[in-house]
Amino acid sequence: MGTERIKCLIIGSGPAGYTAAIYTSRANLKPVLYEGFQSGGQLVATSEIENFPGYPEGTTGFALMDDLRRQALRFGTDIRPGIATGCDLSRSPYGITIDGEKHIETETLIICTGSSAKYLGLPDESKYSGRGVSTCATCDGFFYRGKSVAVVGGGDSACQEALYLAGLAEKVYLIVRKDHLRASGIMRDRVMNHPLVEVLFNTNTLGLFGDDGVRGVRLVRFMGELREEKFEIGVSGLFLAIGHSPNSGIFRDYLDLDEGGYIRTVLGTTRTSLPGVFAAGDVADPSYRQAVTAAGSGCIAGIEAERYCSVHDFSV
Ligand code: NDP
Numbered sequence: 001m002g003t004e005r006i007k008c009l010i011i012g013s014g015p016a017g018y019t020a021a022i023y024t025s026r027a028n029l030k031p032v033l034y035e036g037f038q039s040g041g042q043l044v045a046t047s048e049i050e051n052f053p054g055y056p057e058g059t060t061g062f063a064l065m066d067d068l069r070r071q072a073l074r075f076g077t078d079i080r081p082g083i084a085t086g087c088d089l090s091r092s093p094y095g096i097t098i099d100g101e102k103h104i105e106t107e108t109l110i111i112c113t114g115s116s117a118k119y120l121g122l123p124d125e126s127k128y129s130g131r132g133v134s135t136c137a138t139c140d141g142f143f144y145r146g147k148s149v150a151v152v153g154g155g156d157s158a159c160q161e162a163l164y165l166a167g168l169a170e171k172v173y174l175i176v177r178k179d180h181l182r183a184s185g186i187m188r189d190r191v192m193n194h195p196l197v198e199v200l201f202n203t204n205t206l207g208l209f210g211d212d213g214v215r216g217v218r219l220v221r222f223m224g225e226l227r228e229e230k231f232e233i234g235v236s237g238l239f240l241a242i243g244h245s246p247n248s249g250i251f252r253d254y255l256d257l258d259e260g261g262y263i264r265t266v267l268g269t270t271r272t273s274l275p276g277v278f279a280a281g282d283v284a285d286p287s288y289r290q291a292v293t294a295a296g297s298g299c300i301a302g303i304e305a306e307r308y309c310s311v312h313d314f315s316v
Pocket of ligand 1: 050051120152153154155156157158160177178182241242243244287288289290
């Protein structure tokens, strides 16, 4: 397959990618956007979004991403299915391989590859994958109607998952390793006051059991202390909501990453360690990770790509 030469390549279709697409399309960079594993990114699997400005009644992740996608299309973004599987950023124009076979050379690259859900690292997670272990309540919660489930984590995601599941399940356990929830005040209050949610503080997950799918979780309270206590709860599903890892692996040899694997950018910009390569959204954001901050950084990346092109004479 031949090499396609373009001015602007955007990888990823979350709020950062689509916002960068809107700005670069309007600046006539004729961007090509590859959607990645999940068209619309992580947000399509999010139930309600109450804190994205402009939606006083809230919206759903799917509706928000559909709006952004249609807005990018309206200005002519070339949106394609496909995953960036390799790259050569040793020289400009930069080379990106899509799906292991298609080669693109681009003058500017906007990386919006987001992040992926973390797992606990227990062997049982893979054993029961698709049979009781999930990282997405909105995707899989339906299968647990009227049953008991557990959610692991103490942040906003875990609270959101627990509350979503409480609308379907008979009972929801929230397994929190510390003695407090890290989540924002409003989410904490909702979880603590929900009659179907029981929060198990100071509790870690040891494993799962069940012959035909998950039947329960083995837990330990006050792990490593004199008062350590092992116990089990009967549940049909375990939902993991313990954070995310940035999807930066293919760029590791070319760009500066921090110790967590997030792409380092120049403070206040989306500029990476290479000229003409920009990173926006969760892949470069260990701190905020909000849809609106991702969209904001996508906007900055789009403007920076346009400025970069305007001072270089590209023949594309
Ligand atoms: P966070 O990093 O905020 O929280 C992760 C949680 O998982 C923490 O409670 C952490 O525990 C726990 N955890 C991590 N590793 C383990 C482990 N091995 N075993 C047990 N527990 C573990 O991630 P979130 O995904 O919740 O949130 C990410 C960002 O997205 C945040 O900025 C959040 O505010 C935002 N967000 C906002 C939402 C909203 O506003 N509606 C919804 C969802 C996310 P510990 O506290 O002990 O470290």
